[in-house]
Amino acid sequence: AQSVTQLGSHVSVSEGALVLLRCNYSSSVPPYLFWYVQYPNQGLQLLLKYTTGATLVKGINGFEAEFKKSETSFHLTKPSAHMSDAAEYFCAVSASGSARQLTFGSGTQLTVLP
Amino acid sequence: GAVVSQHPSRVICKSGTSVKIECRSLDFQATTMFWYRQFPKQSLMLMATSNEGSKATYEQGVEKDKFLINHASLTLSTLTVTSAHPEDSSFYICSARDGVGPANYGYTFGSGTRLTVV
Numbered sequence: 001a002q003s004v005t006q007l008g009s010h011v012s013v014s015e016g017a018l019v020l021l022r023c024n025y026s027s028s029v030p031p032y033l034f035w036y037v038q039y040p041n042q043g044l045q046l047l048l049k050y051t052t053g054a055t056l057v058k059g060i061n062g063f064e065a066e067f068k069k070s071e072t073s074f075h076l077t078k079p080s081a082h083m084s085d086a087a088e089y090f091c092a093v094s095a096s097g098s099a100r101q102l103t104f105g106s107g108t109q110l111t112v113l114p
Numbered sequence: 115g116a117v118v119s120q121h122p123s124r125v126i127c128k129s130g131t132s133v134k135i136e137c138r139s140l141d142f143q144a145t146t147m148f149w150y151r152q153f154p155k156q157s158l159m160l161m162a163t164s165n166e167g168s169k170a171t172y173e174q175g176v177e178k179d180k181f182l183i184n185h186a187s188l189t190l191s192t193l194t195v196t197s198a199h200p201e202d203s204s205f206y207i208c209s210a211r212d213g214v215g216p217a218n219y220g221y222t223f224g225s226g227t228r229l230t231v232v
Contacts, residue, residue, distance in 0.1 A: 032219055043120070043207055043223040044158075051219045090157065094221075100211070101148055102221060104157045 002027040002095040006105035014113045019078040021108045023065075023091030026072065032094040033074040034102065035065055037087045044090065050074065061085070086112045116142050116212040120224025127198055127231055135193045135227045137208030143188035144210035148221070149181075152205040164191045198231040205229075 007022040025031055032051045036044040048059025055067040065076045074091060091105040117140040127133050137147060145166045150158040162172045162183050170183035180202075182194040191210075195202055208224040 034221070036223075041205070041226065041228060043118075043225040044209075045223075046220060049220060094219075100219075101160055101163055102209070103160075106157045 002031065002093045002103050004091050004093050004103055004105035006089075006091050006108050008108055009106065010109045010111065012111040012113055013081045015083055016080050019063075019076070019081045019085065019110065021076040021089050021091075021110065023074045023076065023105060024072050025074060025091070025093045027093055027095045029095050032100070033065075033067060034092040034094070035059065035063070035074070035076050036090045036092065038090065038107075039087050047076070047089075081110075081112045083112050083114065086110055116210070116220070116222040118144075118208065118210050118222045118224045120208050120227060122227060123225060124228045125230070127229070129199055129231055130197055132194055132196045133198055133229060135195075135206055135208070135229075137191045137193070137210070137224050139189045139210045139212070139222075142210075142212050144191075144212065145188060146211045147185060147191040148209040148211075149183060149191075149193050150207045150209065152207060152226075154205075158207060161193075195229065198229070200231045203229055203231045 003026045005024045034049045035047040048057045050057050050067040058064045063078045089108045092102040094100045119138045121136050147164040149161045152158050161176045162170045164170045164183050164185040166185045172178045185191040207226045209221045213220045
């Protein structure tokens with residue numbers, strides 16, 4: 001079984017400040033890890049993913065995340081927040097199995113203050 | 115990149131009627147699709163896994179007779195909410211697995227369907 005914990009259901013940062021959204025996972029096998037962003041009444045857009053290779057992953061819109069196996073973490077960061085980053089962010093894990101379905105965290109609502 | 119088209123984006127139906135939601139992979143073949151339900155301010159809950167040419171696998175607690183899933187081709191999966199009731203009102207999102215091999219592995223999501231049952 002796999003699970004994802006996102007610490008902080010709401011995070012507020014000032015425009016230009018560092019964004020840090022936390023994600024810890026549990027998986028009995030090597031995981032595939034994903035971060036998605038969701039704007040109101042829309043589907044999910046992939047920000048970045050880790051499946052294999054380099055543990056520091058760069059994604060779209062200046063976001064990046066680092067897979068730390070020892071800490072079972074995959075925190076999302078962005079050096080400088082922009083107003084357009086305000087949205088809901090979901091961390092997800094996909095573990096082994098024939099279907100490899102995604103298991104989502106509870107989500108973090110990011111607010112960017114002017 | 116991979117695109118998944120989901121229709122309709124919004125639908126309002128009367129209680130007791132059925133509603134069909136379509137999910138199409140536009141530029142790739144999707145042998146596996148997933149259907150999620152999302153309540154306001156909450157995360158996505160997996161309802162079922164849809165495999166082309168075979169019966170869907172439903173998650174525990176999901177009524178397979180209420181939420182009929184058909185995956186008849188490699189590019190189309192449908193979710194039919196039968197005899198809809200107000201408690202079925204929700205945001206439904208489909209997803210298709212795309213990419214071959216670990217480096218390309220991923221999931222593409224549709225834009226979602228807001229179902230309101232009145």
